[in-house]
Amino acid sequence: MKKIFIILLIMITNFSFAQEFFSPAKNFKLTISTNSRGEFFYKLDYKNKTIIKESKLGVELVREPNLMDGFEIQKIEEKEIYEKWSPVWGEVDTIVNHCNSIIVYLKQTSTNRYLNIHFRIFDDGLGFRYEFPGQENLKYFIIAEEHSEFAMTGNHTAFWIPGDYDSQEYTYTTSRFSEINALKGRNFNDIITKSIPGEDFVQTPLMIKTDDKIYINIHEAALIDYPAMYLKVNKQNFVLSTHLCPDAYDNKAYLQTPFKTPWRTLIISDRAEKILESKIILNLNEPTDFEDVSWIKPKKYVGIWWSLHVGKESWNYADIDNVRIDQVDWNSLKPNGRHGATTENAKRYIDFAAKHGFDALLIEGWNIGWEDWFGHWKENVFDFVTPYPDFDIEEISRYAKEKGVELIMHHETSSSVTNYERRMNEAFEFLKKYGYTSIKPGYVGPIIPRGEHHDGQWMINHYIRVLQKAYKEKICIDSHESVRLTGLHRTYPNWLAAEAARGNEFNAWSEGNPPEHETILIFTRLIGGPMDYTPGIFQIKMGYYSKERERFQVHTTLAKQLALYVVLYSPFQMAADLPENYERFPDAFQFIKDVPVDWKATKVLFAEPGDYIVTARKDKKSENWYIGAITDENAREFSIKLDFLDEGKYEAIIYRDSEDAHYDKNPMSYKIERKKVDKKSSLKIKLVEGGGCAIMLKKLVD
Ligand code: NOJ
Numbered sequence: 001m002k003k004i005f006i007i008l009l010i011m012i013t014n015f016s017f018a019q020e021f022f023s024p025a026k027n028f029k030l031t032i033s034t035n036s037r038g039e040f041f042y043k044l045d046y047k048n049k050t051i052i053k054e055s056k057l058g059v060e061l062v063r064e065p066n067l068m069d070g071f072e073i074q075k076i077e078e079k080e081i082y083e084k085w086s087p088v089w090g091e092v093d094t095i096v097n098h099c100n101s102i103i104v105y106l107k108q109t110s111t112n113r114y115l116n117i118h119f120r121i122f123d124d125g126l127g128f129r130y131e132f133p134g135q136e137n138l139k140y141f142i143i144a145e146e147h148s149e150f151a152m153t154g155n156h157t158a159f160w161i162p163g164d165y166d167s168q169e170y171t172y173t174t175s176r177f178s179e180i181n182a183l184k185g186r187n188f189n190d191i192i193t194k195s196i197p198g199e200d201f202v203q204t205p206l207m208i209k210t211d212d213k214i215y216i217n218i219h220e221a222a223l224i225d226y227p228a229m230y231l232k233v234n235k236q237n238f239v240l241s242t243h244l245c246p247d248a249y250d251n252k253a254y255l256q257t258p259f260k261t262p263w264r265t266l267i268i269s270d271r272a273e274k275i276l277e278s279k280i281i282l283n284l285n286e287p288t289d290f291e292d293v294s295w296i297k298p299k300k301y302v303g304i305w306w307s308l309h310v311g312k313e314s315w316n317y318a319d320i321d322n323v324r325i326d327q328v329d330w331n332s333l334k335p336n337g338r339h340g341a342t343t344e345n346a347k348r349y350i351d352f353a354a355k356h357g358f359d360a361l362l363i364e365g366w367n368i369g370w371e372d373w374f375g376h377w378k379e380n381v382f383d384f385v386t387p388y389p390d391f392d393i394e395e396i397s398r399y400a401k402e403k404g405v406e407l408i409m410h411h412e413t414s415s416s417v418t419n420y421e422r423r424m425n426e427a428f429e430f431l432k433k434y435g436y437t438s439i440k441p442g443y444v445g446p447i448i449p450r451g452e453h454h455d456g457q458w459m460i461n462h463y464i465r466v467l468q469k470a471y472k473e474k475i476c477i478d479s480h481e482s483v484r485l486t487g488l489h490r491t492y493p494n495w496l497a498a499e500a501a502r503g504n505e506f507n508a509w510s511e512g513n514p515p516e517h518e519t520i521l522i523f524t525r526l527i528g529g530p531m532d533y534t535p536g537i538f539q540i541k542m543g544y545y546s547k548e549r550e551r552f553q554v555h556t557t558l559a560k561q562l563a564l565y566v567v568l569y570s571p572f573q574m575a576a577d578l579p580e581n582y583e584r585f586p587d588a589f590q591f592i593k594d595v596p597v598d599w600k601a602t603k604v605l606f607a608e609p610g611d612y613i614v615t616a617r618k619d620k621k622s623e624n625w626y627i628g629a630i631t632d633e634n635a636r637e638f639s640i641k642l643d644f645l646d647e648g649k650y651e652a653i654i655y656r657d658s659e660d661a662h663y664d665k666n667p668m669s670y671k672i673e674r675k676k677v678d679k680k681s682s683l684k685i686k687l688v689e690g691g692g693c694a695i696m697l698k699k700l701v702d
């Protein structure tokens, strides 16, 4: 297996050295080369087609000679890796890591500096990273920019959101590289800076499709102590190149050798389904060194949450503004009569969660400060330990415990991260005292310290500090408005989910997410890890709540909301709608109650970014299978062969769109059917425009 293929200097005259390496099944060929200037290149072929043309690698340093050229290859090490491991939770219970590892040891002769480039070639793509080994001539240094290129072979189609150092909450545009116009990004900066520098770059995971139907996903793995990566798009030659999130000085990363950057990942297949089944990103992350993971449990939860987003209740207790949390006598304030996080309401939700078997309850708006948070850009907004006068935390925590419902703490930091870090010890002591098991930290708004960004090195380290602190206290994390995931949940399995994309919430108070949104999210944001998308909205038109919201709605049918629990993987899954809405549709609600949040096996049956996804998963704890199917604004039909089922008979409980359903005209019309099936059966399903179908395949005892 350890054969090295050497092509002797004949490839292209410009290249003075070139060598080829293959993936285990040999469907991928990596060619590395240097030219007469000592620049270093890689090239990637898949099934004898070039996918990435010769692309340069290197980094630019602040006030130092760049590590971009003048390289000499000292040696190359190649080895095959084959291992199996089991994630603490996940889409599958066993993951195979099979690849060829190549380490290229480079020396920059003029500076006597060393840089190693690591490649891992899998049968579904490639990972590469830079290593700055410990060395005499490079100890402390600052990255000005990483210049990793991905030279594309043509003007492919991309599914992209604009570059923004602080947010990924955008809808996707599908366009050719040449038509990318990503200048509309950086929304949080827009509100506090005088001018916005203009440069075109897009976010990763970036999904790409070539005209000859090759699917390419570019992202990163193991983002630690380094800024997040975006991609600059050259619209003439279609070379994508890395652009790192800067700090206030426009520097990118402050490093000390030895150091390894995150991996840059390319997942490639001629079948879109295989992109979604790839485990490259998880395999490139380090195994966890957590000693005890037995307390880390996937969770299905409800929340005092949607009522706040639809405007039925409020986060704030009083209708006042311009308050200083430490100077207000909260007990003497007049409540606004709409406050959601009251003791009574919390108990109502605890009863609902207990009755229907949910693990946990999230309560937002429980702590003082909501009168004065968003848009005020000040440092001291929340203290994370003082409940409003109508929130009897003692009693709520006692009641939740009695009913067997966990509590999820909400820490909206309003991006005043200095304030959060300063108060973190007390905040953790407080939530441990009241028996909370998880935290939803939120980072809405521009970061304090000012000039830092959500995706910059300083914040990347902050998210990890929170995870480590949470691990010590046996707490799980669901971060909102954080950096998007890069498979770090392998290393930190208490990072159950993140938002870091445009979630269902946008449908409550804006033009929302188009019907295709989730079919792209799954190929982009979810490639890095689970998302707290908050599905399960049954009351689809927002005019139900108030006249002002008449133009807002979720762009879905009710059956599609059920299907999202299967297609959008997360071990932290919310039943987001109001209890009273679930009580109106108890038969459909049954699916949300039944669907698991941890899986033994996953098969993506049909998928096309921007169009549709059909996924089957097997429950980790039972013999039951589940299928979810979603479509964009077009109606579609699928014939699903059930050959993935185990032996024996199943009852298929099919939650589908009614014939006359439509995401806009008739979104809440669904039907439930039951059929006996086995592995020889096929199921024909029809999805209406913006629709979906959810199926439970319940194993019958023989
Ligand atoms: C945005 C979060 O995504 C949402 O879930 C939360 O309710 C609000 N911020 C308030 O913290």
Ligand code: CA
Binding pocket: 169, 480, 481, 499, 503
């Ligand atoms: Ca959000």
